[in-house]
Amino acid sequence: MADIYRPDTPRICIQSLTDLIPGFRERNSQNLAPSIPEISFDCFKKLVLPDVSDDKLKNAVQTLHEKRHLNDNGWVRLLEESDAQAQEGREVKEAEYFAPLFEALNSILGEDSTVFFSNNPAKSLWSEGDNSSYIADVNVLLRKSTSVSPRKQGEEFECDVVATGDLEMDSTPDKVNDNNVKVVSNATHIMGADPIRRFMFGLTIDSTNVRLWFFSRSHVFVAKIFDLHLNVRHLIYVALSIGYASKDELGFDPSVERILAPDKRPVYIFKVGDKEYMTKEAIAVRKAKSLLGRAPRIFKVLEVINREPLQLGPITQFLKDYWIPEDSPTELETRNSIRDNVNKVNRLEWLDVNKFDDYFVKIDACVKILVKSLTDPDAEAEDSSSNFLRNGSLPSKCDRYRLVTSMTTYLCPPTVSIDGSLMTGSETEAERRISLAQYESVAAQLANLDWATYGSKVHCRVISEDAGEPFDQKLSDWPTILNGLQLLLTGLAFMHSAGFVHRDISNGNVLCRDSMVKLNDLEYSKRIQPEPLHSSESSDAKTGTPYFMPIEVKAARYMFMSRSRIFAPANHYAVPFTFHYNYVHDLESLLWIFVFALTSKLPETVAWQNPSAQDELFAMLFLDAVQRQGFFIGFDQSSVLAQISNVPQQLYPIWSYAEEFAEQIRQYHSKLQAQANPPIIMAETAFFPELYADLNKLLEKIKADAYEGKVIEPRFAKKRAQEEHRKEPCFG
Incomplete structure (x- = not known):
C-alpha cells in the first residue's frame, strides 16, 4: 500500500484549447x-x-x-x-x-x-x-x-x-x-x-x-x-x-479500446482489473485538455458482460481515468484509511462510525494501469512516468527553452475531436465559457513552479457508484440546499476526525441523490494528523477549485494573524510562516458553496428578470479577489453590502446568515492563528470540535427563516418564459 502521507503536487490547469476564444x-x-x-x-x-x-x-x-x-x-x-x-x-x-x-x-x-x-x-x-x-x-x-x-x-x-x-x-x-x-x-x-x-x-x-x-x-x-x-x-x-515501435511505445493505451456502438457512435471500452466497462456519456473531460496535470476524465459506464454479441450490465457506474504522483495512495486507499481512523485522531462524540458509507461515494474498484515494461520486454509495469522514461529522469540541472518570444494570434480553434456525447456532454457554449473562468485563476506558468511539477505520475482508474448529480445541479429549493450543506458538514467531520483534509471541496465534488449527499474525489485529500515527518518545512501546494478555494489557500499565506505574531521576537531573525492547509479551510469551502448558491440561484418567481445585483455579486465574490477578501475578512464591505441590498427581498434573510457564516469561519481562523507557535501552525491545534456544532446550529437557523419556494438559475427561467410567450395564441 502506498504511503498515505500524500506528497504535494501542484494542480496545473492550463487553459483549454477547445474554447472559441481569440488567441x-x-x-x-x-x-x-x-x-x-x-x-x-x-x-x-x-x-x-x-x-x-x-x-x-x-x-x-x-x-x-x-x-x-x-x-x-x-x-x-x-x-x-x-x-x-x-x-x-x-x-x-x-x-x-x-x-x-x-x-x-x-x-x-x-x-x-x-x-x-x-x-x-x-x-x-x-x-x-x-x-x-x-x-x-x-x-x-x-x-x-x-x-x-x-x-x-x-x-x-x-x-x-x-x-x-x-x-x-x-x-x-x-x-x-x-x-x-x-x-x-x-x-x-x-x-x-x-x-x-x-x-x-x-x-x-x-x-x-x-x-x-x-x-x-x-x-x-x-x-x-x-x-x-x-x-x-x-x-x-x-x-x-x-x-518500428509498438503502439505501447508510441503512447497508445493498451487498456482502452475505441469501438463502434450499436447506434454507430464511437465509444470506449476501458479495462479495470479483470473487468471491462463501456462508456455511455462523458461527465467531465475538460481538465484532460491541459498538457500537464492529473488529466481526469469521468464517464458514465456500463460493465461489459460479453463482447460477441455485445452484452452490457444493467447498472450505471462512474469511471474516472487520471494520473496521480507515483508515490501517492489511490483514492480507495485514502477512503479506507479515513474510514479506519474515524474518531481515532480527533474525537466527535456525535459521529456514528457505522454510517460512514452514507457520506462518501462507494468505490467498487481502483487500479493502477499495467502496460508492457519499456525496459524489460518480458515483464509488465505500472503505466507511469518511470516506465515511459525508461527508469530515467530529466537532468537535475538542464537548460530551459523559452517557448514564446513574441505574440502570434490564432482565431480559429479546433472543436472537440471525439463525439460530442462523449466529450462535451450537454454543455452549451455559454456554459463552457462560464466554466472556463474557473480555470483562469489557477492557470500557472511552468517557470514559476517547483521541479516537483515534473515528478513522476502513475496512471489510475476508478470505478464508483452512481451517486447522483453535482450539488448545484440537483437542488431546487433552499431547505434542500441547506440540508445538503448539513450532510456535507457531517462528511467533513468524518474526514477531520480521522486526521484528513479534503482540499478540493466544490459543487462538482459533492454528489446528490434523493436525500443523500456524498463526498467524492479524494485524490487531493491528505492526512495532516499525526503530523507527517518534515511536513512543516515548506508550504503546501495550492489545490482546489478556484470558486470554492479558501482565500488563504488562494493567496498561499495566513491572513488572520496579528502583526506582532508574523515575525519572530526582535532578538531573532524574522522567519516567514510556512503555509499549511487545515480543517478550517475545508469548512470555509462550505461557506463558498453556500454563497455560490446565493449568487447563482434566484426565486423562480423573479428569476426571469435576471436582476443585475446577482450578477454583480457573483463577479465581486468569485472573480474579484480583493472584494472577496473584503467580504470575508471584514474590511471594505461597502460595495458588497450595497449590492446585497438590491437582491430580491426573499433572499435578504439568507444573505444576513451568509455574513454570520463568514464571521464564524473568520473567528476560528483568527483563534487558530492567535495560538500559533511561529513559524509553524501545527495541525492538532486546528481542530475545533465546537465549530461543527456551531455551523450545524447556524444551518438549522437558516432553514427556519429561508425562502421555501423553488429557486432556479435565471437563464433557465428566462428561457422558459420566452418559450411560454411564443406558445401564447395571437388575437387580432
Missing part, C-alpha cells in the same frame, strides 16, 4: 511560458525513444545515399531547392519544400512499418466525431488506423497521430514562435481529445534547425536543436525508432 493558441503557450526543460539529443533518445541498432542506422543511411536522397552535404533535393531559390528568386510553400525530406524518410520505413510521415498542411484530419479542423504541416500517423468510423481511401484521422509537426523555411523569432505555438496547441488538442493517448511526440523545423518534443501528463520537454543537414543521422534515428 487561444498563444495563451496556451504562455501558460507553459517562459520556458520548459531542454535536453541533449542523446538524453532525449535515451529517455523516450525505442532503441535502434548501429547496424540498422548504418544500413538506412547507406540506402538513402544509394537512392540519392542523401550526399555528404545533407538532404540532396532540399539543398538543390535552396540553391534554386537563391539563384532564381523562386518561392515555394513549406509543404513543397520539405516534401522530399519526408519522402526520403518514408522510403526507409517501408510498408511493414508501424507509422509513416504525411505532410499535407492543406488537409484537415478527420475526427471520430465532429470534424476538429486539426491541421499540422506534418503528421506521423499509424499505418494501421485505429479509427472505427467508415473510411474512404486516403482519409487520415486524428486518432492515428503519433507525432505532430510544424515547419518554417525561415528562422526568424516570429517563425520560431509560430512553430512552437502550433506544435504545443496541436499536441494539447490530441492529448485532450483522445482517451487512448498517454504521451506523444512533436517535431519542429525552422530553416535547418530541428527540434524534437515530448508531451505527457508529467513531463513536457524538448531536445536541443540539431542541424537538418549536418546531423542527418539524428532524424534518421528518430524515423527508425518510432517507425
Whole structure:
C-alpha cells in the first residue's frame, strides 16, 4: 500500500484549447511560458525513444545515399531547392519544400512499418466525431488506423497521430514562435481529445534547425536543436525508432479500446482489473485538455458482460481515468484509511462510525494501469512516468527553452475531436465559457513552479457508484440546499476526525441523490494528523477549485494573524510562516458553496428578470479577489453590502446568515492563528470540535427563516418564459 502521507503536487490547469476564444493558441503557450526543460539529443533518445541498432542506422543511411536522397552535404533535393531559390528568386510553400525530406524518410520505413510521415498542411484530419479542423504541416500517423468510423481511401484521422509537426523555411523569432505555438496547441488538442493517448511526440523545423518534443501528463520537454543537414543521422534515428515501435511505445493505451456502438457512435471500452466497462456519456473531460496535470476524465459506464454479441450490465457506474504522483495512495486507499481512523485522531462524540458509507461515494474498484515494461520486454509495469522514461529522469540541472518570444494570434480553434456525447456532454457554449473562468485563476506558468511539477505520475482508474448529480445541479429549493450543506458538514467531520483534509471541496465534488449527499474525489485529500515527518518545512501546494478555494489557500499565506505574531521576537531573525492547509479551510469551502448558491440561484418567481445585483455579486465574490477578501475578512464591505441590498427581498434573510457564516469561519481562523507557535501552525491545534456544532446550529437557523419556494438559475427561467410567450395564441 502506498504511503498515505500524500506528497504535494501542484494542480496545473492550463487553459483549454477547445474554447472559441481569440488567441487561444498563444495563451496556451504562455501558460507553459517562459520556458520548459531542454535536453541533449542523446538524453532525449535515451529517455523516450525505442532503441535502434548501429547496424540498422548504418544500413538506412547507406540506402538513402544509394537512392540519392542523401550526399555528404545533407538532404540532396532540399539543398538543390535552396540553391534554386537563391539563384532564381523562386518561392515555394513549406509543404513543397520539405516534401522530399519526408519522402526520403518514408522510403526507409517501408510498408511493414508501424507509422509513416504525411505532410499535407492543406488537409484537415478527420475526427471520430465532429470534424476538429486539426491541421499540422506534418503528421506521423499509424499505418494501421485505429479509427472505427467508415473510411474512404486516403482519409487520415486524428486518432492515428503519433507525432505532430510544424515547419518554417525561415528562422526568424516570429517563425520560431509560430512553430512552437502550433506544435504545443496541436499536441494539447490530441492529448485532450483522445482517451487512448498517454504521451506523444512533436517535431519542429525552422530553416535547418530541428527540434524534437515530448508531451505527457508529467513531463513536457524538448531536445536541443540539431542541424537538418549536418546531423542527418539524428532524424534518421528518430524515423527508425518510432517507425518500428509498438503502439505501447508510441503512447497508445493498451487498456482502452475505441469501438463502434450499436447506434454507430464511437465509444470506449476501458479495462479495470479483470473487468471491462463501456462508456455511455462523458461527465467531465475538460481538465484532460491541459498538457500537464492529473488529466481526469469521468464517464458514465456500463460493465461489459460479453463482447460477441455485445452484452452490457444493467447498472450505471462512474469511471474516472487520471494520473496521480507515483508515490501517492489511490483514492480507495485514502477512503479506507479515513474510514479506519474515524474518531481515532480527533474525537466527535456525535459521529456514528457505522454510517460512514452514507457520506462518501462507494468505490467498487481502483487500479493502477499495467502496460508492457519499456525496459524489460518480458515483464509488465505500472503505466507511469518511470516506465515511459525508461527508469530515467530529466537532468537535475538542464537548460530551459523559452517557448514564446513574441505574440502570434490564432482565431480559429479546433472543436472537440471525439463525439460530442462523449466529450462535451450537454454543455452549451455559454456554459463552457462560464466554466472556463474557473480555470483562469489557477492557470500557472511552468517557470514559476517547483521541479516537483515534473515528478513522476502513475496512471489510475476508478470505478464508483452512481451517486447522483453535482450539488448545484440537483437542488431546487433552499431547505434542500441547506440540508445538503448539513450532510456535507457531517462528511467533513468524518474526514477531520480521522486526521484528513479534503482540499478540493466544490459543487462538482459533492454528489446528490434523493436525500443523500456524498463526498467524492479524494485524490487531493491528505492526512495532516499525526503530523507527517518534515511536513512543516515548506508550504503546501495550492489545490482546489478556484470558486470554492479558501482565500488563504488562494493567496498561499495566513491572513488572520496579528502583526506582532508574523515575525519572530526582535532578538531573532524574522522567519516567514510556512503555509499549511487545515480543517478550517475545508469548512470555509462550505461557506463558498453556500454563497455560490446565493449568487447563482434566484426565486423562480423573479428569476426571469435576471436582476443585475446577482450578477454583480457573483463577479465581486468569485472573480474579484480583493472584494472577496473584503467580504470575508471584514474590511471594505461597502460595495458588497450595497449590492446585497438590491437582491430580491426573499433572499435578504439568507444573505444576513451568509455574513454570520463568514464571521464564524473568520473567528476560528483568527483563534487558530492567535495560538500559533511561529513559524509553524501545527495541525492538532486546528481542530475545533465546537465549530461543527456551531455551523450545524447556524444551518438549522437558516432553514427556519429561508425562502421555501423553488429557486432556479435565471437563464433557465428566462428561457422558459420566452418559450411560454411564443406558445401564447395571437388575437387580432
